[in-house]
Amino acid sequence: MFITPLKRIIRTGFVNFWRNGFLSFAAIVVITLSLCAFGGLIFGSAFGRALLTDVKDKVDVNVYFTLTAQESDILSVVQDINKLAEVASTTYISRDQVLANFKNKWQDNAYIMQGLDEIGSNPFPAMLTIKAKDPGQYAGIAHFLQTKNPQDASGVPLIEKVNYEQNKLVIDRLSRIIPAAEKAGSVVAIILILVAIIVVWNTIRLIIFTERDEISVMKLVGASNTYVRGPLVVSGIMYGLVSGVITLVVMAAFSYWSTALIFRFAGIQIAADFGLVINIFSQYFMQNFGQIFVFIIGAGIILGGVSSYVAARRYLKV
């Protein structure tokens, strides 16, 4: 009772998809372009996020301890800092380690090594590098260190200097730019998605407009609305499905060749500056393939199916 009409609707939808070759082709081109725009957004946001993470990662605040500070006192300060909610990570480098790093770096420079020898003792303070979860939070961390002003048992301050003030300008700018960039990204995304939906909707509407006479004949022959509309929706879903698959192939190809493309157009230096030497696109594509697959194919099916369903309504009123 229910199976036969459904079978006929699906079969008719397939047959129409095939026979209206040119219209189907046009619909697939338009939907594919729209889905590619969605794909571009997915890659764009992944790229943007990678870029922001990279930039955020380059910003930090260094705390230099006094030369007299005892390692045990310093470590208890580090523990306190680690307890702060705003802190993402801390890296502590002891005085000995700083000295070793320095020597390692300048071992080939006889003058510097000689100068170091003349000083006699280790001139380097211990250093703590703090990374906040968000650039806006560095002010809070710096403020915490200033007000707390940790001291050793005899009342001598442990902290010599916090370089927040020097980095403040850059940090402030970043903490303003990053949310603005994120907001601008979402606005662009929404506009692009809207444009894509409108273009697809209009294409499908035109296709169904060309079939309005057939729709009215079917109605006059005694076909129910479902029976007339069903094949149109099936064809719409087919457009979406085929477009979705094409889009996924395009995205896969792009992510596979993206590094080579970036190297060619931007040059290896810029690519390296932006942390793009590793292929973030193919990495992102492969890691999130399930989600991307569902999103692209789903968007295609919904765009094609829903547009057909709604567009057919006007001509069913016979």
Add this chain to the structure above:
Amino acid sequence: MIYYDKVSKIYPDNSIALDGISFGVEPKEFVTIVGHSGAGKTTLIKMLIAEDSPTEGSVFFESTNVHNLSKKETTKLRRRIGTVFQDYRLIPNKTIYENIAFAMEATGRSDNEIAADVPHVLELVNLSHKIWNFPKELSGGERQRVAIARAIVTQPDIIIADEPTGNLDPTNTFEIIRILQKINELGTTVLLTTHNKGVVDTVKGRVITMEKGKIVRDDKNGKYVL
């Protein structure tokens, strides 16, 4: 079987298409409606299949008012009426077989019935050899025969043919009328509109003459008088 009760249709531009039309059609009758173009013949037909609704009056199909039906009931009503149009109105991207099968599918017939009845009805209109062609590969007369086959395949209670010969040459016209007469002899009511004198004189049935939206004559065994 069909009754038009004081039906008037006035279009928004105040042109009067139908002006207080009343008449009835008995089962198994062959009724020809004649009149010049613009006399209101097509509007009259549209009222019966609920493609358009009257400004005043009612149209009854066996005691049910056609214009008080829900969408579902309208669909069911249309399944009991076979309609043939002047411009054939076949579905271009379906083969002849599929065009006819569609009418049966719409009424929920089984695949076996369709497979048996479609070739049979095509034989009746003498088009068995074109079963897998598309409408654009057929001549006007052949297309109209397909349209008739589509109208009769569901075994409707009544066949409405709105100027079915309007676009055809005399030979094809005669052929179409002969088929309609055969259908009528088999017990189906036929309502035919035409402005072709030859057609009316061939049919020799009841003739209703319309002029400017009104019925001016209604003759049993009528002739073409205009």
